[in-house]
Structures are given as C-alpha cells and as structure tokens.
Amino acid sequence: MTAAGGGAAGEVDEGPLDEIDRLDAAAYEAFMSEVYDALGGRGRDLPARELHGGLVEARGAVHRAALTAEDVATVLDGSLVEAIESVGRLQTQLGAVGFTLAREAAVRGLHRDVALSLTDWLRVRCPWLSTQEAAQITEVVKACDSPVTAQIGDAVRDGTVPLHRAALVARTMSRLEGSLDVDQREAYAEIATRAAGRRDLADKDLARVCHQLVEDLLHEAAPGERERAAQELRSVTTRRVGPGLTRVTIDAPDGVAATINGVLTSSLAAPAPVKDEQGQVLEPDTRSPAQRRFDALATTIQRGVGRPGAPPSTARATVLLMIPFDPAGGVPSGPATTAAGDYVAPRQAAEVACSADVTPVWLSADGAPLALGRDARYATPAQWKALAVRDGGCSFPGCSALPQWCDTHHLDHWARGGHTDVARMALLCGRHHTHVHQHDLTATVSGGTVTWHV
Numbered sequence: 001m002t003a004a005g006g007g008a009a010g011e012v013d014e015g016p017l018d019e020i021d022r023l024d025a026a027a028y029e030a031f032m033s034e035v036y037d038a039l040g041g042r043g044r045d046l047p048a049r050e051l052h053g054g055l056v057e058a059r060g061a062v063h064r065a066a067l068t069a070e071d072v073a074t075v076l077d078g079s080l081v082e083a084i085e086s087v088g089r090l091q092t093q094l095g096a097v098g099f100t101l102a103r104e105a106a107v108r109g110l111h112r113d114v115a116l117s118l119t120d121w122l123r124v125r126c127p128w129l130s131t132q133e134a135a136q137i138t139e140v141v142k143a144c145d146s147p148v149t150a151q152i153g154d155a156v157r158d159g160t161v162p163l164h165r166a167a168l169v170a171r172t173m174s175r176l177e178g179s180l181d182v183d184q185r186e187a188y189a190e191i192a193t194r195a196a197g198r199r200d201l202a203d204k205d206l207a208r209v210c211h212q213l214v215e216d217l218l219h220e221a222a223p224g225e226r227e228r229a230a231q232e233l234r235s236v237t238t239r240r241v242g243p244g245l246t247r248v249t250i251d252a253p254d255g256v257a258a259t260i261n262g263v264l265t266s267s268l269a270a271p272a273p274v275k276d277e278q279g280q281v282l283e284p285d286t287r288s289p290a291q292r293r294f295d296a297l298a299t300t301i302q303r304g305v306g307r308p309g310a311p312p313s314t315a316r317a318t319v320l321l322m323i324p325f326d327p328a329g330g331v332p333s334g335p336a337t338t339a340a341g342d343y344v345a346p347r348q349a350a351e352v353a354c355s356a357d358v359t360p361v362w363l364s365a366d367g368a369p370l371a372l373g374r375d376a377r378y379a380t381p382a383q384w385k386a387l388a389v390r391d392g393g394c395s396f397p398g399c400s401a402l403p404q405w406c407d408t409h410h411l412d413h414w415a416r417g418g419h420t421d422v423a424r425m426a427l428l429c430g431r432h433h434t435h436v437h438q439h440d441l442t443a444t445v446s447g448g449t450v451t452w453h454v
Contacts, residue, residue, distance in 0.1 A: 058094075095163040099156045102137050103144060114454075115435035116398050124398040131400065136167035143170040148182055149189045155197060165196040165206055172210040178232035179217055179225075188213050230254065260297070268296035324363050379408040379420060387427050394429040395443070395450040396436070401429035409433060411443050426450045 065083075067075075075083070102122060105111065111121035118141060122134040140163065144153035152169050155161035161169075169192040176188060195201055195209045217229055230253040239247045252260060263269075269292045274283040287295065323336040379387070388403035406427035412419070423445055428436060435441070436452075443452045 055097075062090075092162050093159050096157050096159045099137055099140060099153070099163055103141050103153065106141050114398070115396070115432055117431075120398050120400050123400070133163075136163055139167045139170040139174070143173060146185075148185045149173050151189055152193050155193050160197045161193065162196075165203065166193075168203075168206060168210060169193055169196050172213060175233055175235065176214065176217060179229035227253070263296050263300050264293040266296060268299055269293050322363055324365070379425060383420070383422050383425070384408060386422050387425060390422070390448050391427040391450060393427065394432055395426040396428060396432035396452055397454065399429060399432055401432075403427060405429050407433055409436065411445070 072080075102118070105121075106118050111118045114121065116124065118138045119131065119134045122129055122137060123131060126134075140153050140156055143149040143166075149170070152161075152166050152173070156163055156166045169189070172192060173185065173189050177185065180188060192206075192210055192213060195206055201209075214233060218233075233251055234253055234256070235249075235251045237249045239249070241247045250260070269289075271285040271287070271292065273281045273285045276282055285292075324334045387408060388406075391403070391406075393399070393403050394401035394406050406429050408425050409428045410420070411424050411426060426443060426445070441452055441454060443450050445451075
C-alpha cells in the first residue's frame with residue numbers, strides 16, 4: 001500500500017497535525033495565538049458566544065414547550081409523565097450551568113468587589129432565586145475550595161447530582177471537617193456523593209445516610225477524640241414548618257446537653273395549675289409535656305436576653321483609643337494607639353471609634369485631647385430599636401444581615417460634628433461597616449429609606 005502523498009510502501013507521510021502534536025505547551029500556546037490573530041481574534045470569545053447562544057436557544061425551547069391550561073388538559077397520561085420527568089432532568093441541567101457560573105464568579109471574587117456574601121450577590125443578580133437556593137449554591141461552591149470535597153461540585157457540574165442534594169452532602173462534610181483526616185474526609189465525601197446521585201434514594205433517605213456518617217464517626221472515635229468530634233459537630237439549625245411555626249434543631253455536646261436537659265426537667269417545666277389561696281386546684285395545667293419543656297427553655301432564653309440595654313451598638317465602653325485627628329479632613333491623620341501601646345491603622349481606627357466597645361480620644365497635632373467619647377455619642381436602646389424597624393437590618397444594598405448583627409453608624413462622622421440622631425444614623429453589619437469606612441462612603445436618608453452612594 002502506498003501512503004497518500006507519494007511515500008514508499010508501508011510509510012505514512014506526516015501531516016501538519018502530527019507536527020502540532022509534538023509541540024510542547026509553550027509552543028502550542030504561541031501557535032494558537034498566531035491562529036487567533038489570523039482570525040482577527042474571533043476565536044477567543046467562542047466559549048462566551050456558545051454560552052450565550054445556548055442559553056438563548058434553551059429559553060426559546062422552554063417557551064415553545066409552554067402550554068395553556070386548556071392545552072395541557074389534552075395531553076395523554078403517558079406523555080404527561082414523560083414531560084414531567086423531562087422537566088426534572090432539565091432543572092438538574094440548568095442547576096449545573098448556574099452552579100458552574102456561580103463557582104467561576106466566586107473564584108473571580110465578583111461578590112467581594114461589592115462587599116457582599118456570595119449568597120447575597122446571587123440574590124441581587126438573580127432575584128427569582130430564593131435565599132435557600134442561593135445558600136445551597138454557596139455551600140457547594142465552598143465545598144469545591146478543598147480538593148478533598150471538590151467531587152461534590154464535580155457531580156453537580158456533570159448533572160449526576162441535583163444541587164439541593166449536593167448541598168446536603170456539602171453541609172454534612174462541613175460539619176465533619178474538623179473531626180476527620182484527609183483520607184477519611186475523601187472517603188466520606190465519596191460515599192455521600194454517590195448516594196446523592198442514586199435516583200432510587202429519596203431525599204429523606206439521603207438525609208439518613210448523611211446522619212449515619214455522623215453517628216459512625218462518634219461511635220468509632222476513641223473517648224478523647226469523641227469529645228472533640230462532638231464539639232466540632234455542635235450546631236443549631238432552623239427550618240420553616242409552616243406559617244407561624246419554625247423547627248429548631250440543636251446538636252449539643254453531652255456537657256451542654258446536660259445543662260439543656262436540666263432546664264427541660266426543672267421546676268420551670270413542671271405542671272403549673274391555677275390554685276386558690278388554700279392551694280386547691282382551680283384550673284388544671286392543660287399543656288402537654290412537650291409544651292411545658294418548650295416554655296421552660298423559652299423562659300430561660302428570655303431571661304438571658306431580657307436584661308435592659310446593650311444592643312450591639314450600646315455595649316459598655318471598656319477601651320481607650322487615642323486617635324490623631326486631622327481638622328481639615330475630619331478623619332484620623334495616622335495610626336491610633338491603645339493604652340497598652342498597640343497600633344491600629346487609621347481607617348480601622350475610624351471604624352472602631354464607631355463602636356461603643358471603645359472610648360475614642362481625639363488628639364491634636366501636639367497630642368492634646370480634643371474630644372472624649374461620651375454616653376450621648378452612642379445610640380440608646382430606643383434609638384437602636386427605631387433603626388431596626390426602619391432599616392430592617394443592614395442598610396447596605398443587597399445585604400440580608402439581620403438587625404441583631406448590626407451596629408449603628410453615624411452618617412455624619414462623630415469627629416466631623418455628627419449628631420446621634422436616628423435621622424442621621426443607619427444600621428450596618430460588621431462587614432459593610434468596614435467596607436463603608438474603607439471607602440469613605442456616604443449615604444442619605446429620605447422617607448425612611450437609606451440610600452448609599454456607592
């Protein structure tokens with residue numbers, strides 16, 4: 001046989017593709033750059049164009065599949081079942097695409113550019129996502145940060161595991177992280193991920209598998225390791241049962257569980273019938289044992305949080321912070337120092353001075369005190385509650401932090417003559433309090449709405 005190109009029998013002429021195959025990585029990159037340049041750069045944006053085109057086509061196809069109530073009534077049972085199964089597969093595929101894009105956005109730090117958590121950033125970019133769905137994406141993205149548990153994200157990308165099931169596996173592995181060595185974590189992640197990909201395994205069965213992994217860990221660990229594992233596994237989770245009712249689940253190490261059980265079996269949980277002055281029962285206590293235990297726990301918690309004062313922004317001042325002051329700019333002119341001689345960077349000093357955990361002492365150029373922090377500088381409990389009602393939490397756009405995690409921030413800096421008035425303050429979570437000071441952002445309040453100029 002004579003090879004194409006006129007070579008001798010039994011020989012094959014090498015073509016240009018064979019030469020390309022022998023190129024090393026650097027040479028191949030240079031070759032492809034020449035190809036792109038020859039194409040006028042048209043090949044470089046191919047993935048983006050494919051992504052955009054594919055999503056546009058998918059939206060169009062879904063639009064064509066839409067039916068009116070009258071149309072769907074004419075679909076036969078077999079076709080209806082097949083269509084529902086197809087929708088399920090499509091949702092898994094779409095979840096895989098969305099997760100892949102969210103993962104890349106997280107790697108690039110797009111959410112950090114605007115000082116948002118990934119969950120909040122996804123909710124801003126995709127308002128139709130529920131908080132739970134965005135949190136599930138975040139949980140799986142976090143799992144991908146470790147090569148040991150990256151297989152969870154790989155299963156989502158491959159379309160073999162739906163996002164919500166992968167999130168359950170990611171949460172389980174996150175809980176087990178401090179109690180397992182690398183090989184154990186990888187083995188546990190593989191078991192749970194494989195179970196999550198089984199179509200014959202319902203969500204509740206997958207939850208049992210994940211729970212069994214936790215139980216196995218505690219049973220197999222030595223006594224000392226078991227205590228450490230139990231401490232790592234402590235958690236409180238909440239789930240909405242229905243309107244007006246939330247389920248709270250507590251996983252407590254034995255020591256803390258003993259304290260909780262002490263409350264649940266104390267006199268607070270005993271029946272409390274209504275009695276007359278002679279001790280005769282007038283009305284029996286109709287609460288069930290479970291309701292009495294709840295009331296005992298709620299009473300204990302309310303006693304702990306019911307003390308007067310002390311929301312986050314009104315803690316007792318305990319630290320003196322000496323801050324050099326620039327009258328022209330109304331900002332710190334250099335690093336601040338504590339009474340112990342520790343240094344605090346200028347922008348951090350301005351942020352810390354907003355907290356009632358310190359008493360700021362503003363100093364002139366020659367070190368003379370210009371102003372001392374005083375009680376009136378901090379929001380009162382009543383003012384903090386008013387801000388909590390008005391702002392509903394962190395006032396920074398896109399942030400979902402609750403009021404109890406926020407501090408009061410003076411929109412007009414205290415050092416610049418700002419006043420502690422509700423109309424000139426706003427709630428900020430710790431992350432955005434730092435962000436606002438780092439970027440010296442300003443805001444206005446109009447009609448009870450805080451608008452940040454970002």
